[in-house]
Amino acid sequence: MIKTFNVLKATAFVTYKEWAAYRSHMLVSVFVGPIYFLVQYFIWSAVLKHQETINGFTLEQILMYYGITMLVNYCIMDFAGWNLQMLIHTGKFLTFMLRPVNHKYFAFSQKIGHRLLGFCLEFIPVYLLFCFVFRLNLVPDNFIWTLISVILGFVMMFLVNYTIGITSFWLIRTGGISRMFLLIRDIFAGVFIPLSFFPETMQKILFYLPFQYISYVPVRVFLGSYELAGKSYEISYIVFLQFVAVIVMLLISEVLWKLGIKKFSGVGA
């Protein structure tokens, strides 16, 4: 157990140091994030100029939604799937098969290191900008439930991305298909627009897909209320559902991994 934790700690630390060398790469978020938010500010201010609410959101609530979505995404983003695809495509994955560490665990540890740096260089500066420049009241309704939900979102994002990466065992060139998955993931996770804006039937389908548990659920938990497809749940219950969804996604990725690894030839493509 201690050895396993040491692997995580060492990998996370090395990733942190490696990415810290490219600080300006991450600091771009401090510029890009507020710009995207400013766009949302103009759009929704214009849209809600002559009406109080849209799909149950007031101007303040919708701006909060976008602000929190952005911050949650700084905490949970990763490119584990892209890395895995690259390793399989080039044949370099072979070196990981020879190492005494499970690749999924290694990639997860890398994500922790990468996001720790992201927390310092992206989350904190943008959080402060949102609070002091845009005057958003970014205090979670319940800190503990929000923290648990964001951690589960962190794991869910990793599992979904990693599972997309596993498809490389079957497909020679996966750039197109992985971009499609990533786009679907972001749309159905509520990154671009709250899921409650989608038609009722679509919302019912989205409820049973894993994507809402990546970002939409943590954001709603932060806001203190959950609603989708006409269903409202207690925060504790939706976080429990999020936990169940993470377990199901873990099992799916394990099954796919076991099937996919048999296809690996080690020569690249």
Added chain:
Amino acid sequence: MEAWNKEVFRGGSMIRFVKLHIMGVKIAFASRMVYRADFLLSSFITLLGDLIIPLITFLIYTSGASFPGWNIYEVLLIQGIFMISRGIANMFFFGTVWNTLSSVREGTFDLILLRPHSTLHMTMITAISCDDLGVIAGGILISGIALYNLPAPGIINILGFIFFFIVSLMVLVSFAIIMSATVFKWVGNSRVYEIFDAITIFGQYPATIFSKGFNILVTWVIPITMIAFIPASVLLGKAARGIYIAALSSVVLFVMSLVIWHLMQKKYTSVGG
């Protein structure tokens, strides 16, 4: 003319430039056809990615809300024109950013410097991307649907639109050149694309939704509204005052981009990064 050719085309001519550009397109298509399925899928996905903003517009209008003074088809026309303009620019010019970025990082920009041709043009023609064909097609489709549901524009509006659409492409080329120039100093920062995406998102909405000061910024200082809003409003006969100042500002931006490219190119150290 000879002196102009020597100065601008490094001893070549405009015809040679066009020939090389056509050759670049042919090579780009041929190499992309090696993985046909991935090409088709990538084109489709690029199109889907660019349909996000029209989708948001659609969801806003179907929720009973609107941008004051603009109906859904007028907004979709702006977004359709943005897609066409961006698709063309991505296909022919934006590859230069990634090309410069990777060759400067690897230190292989030397190979481009050694060739007897404009370095800027070389980085462009060796990075033509076909994946944006889907976006161009999608943009034409959205604009077509919008125009079908709007009163037919007059001939003056159409001619005005063509002029401002060309200026729109010039603005996008200028952005591509400036972004490429920054990576000589800012080695390996692939997020320059994100900065560009963030800035140009303002160009996908009616400029009337912005505050007055901000409108001046994105029309006259950094002519982002020139990418789609101004050409679309000219086509719709809703052109605002000051569009010719914006056109002038676009020309200044283009000249500035070339100057920046040449200045930044001198910063290339050949050691990678």
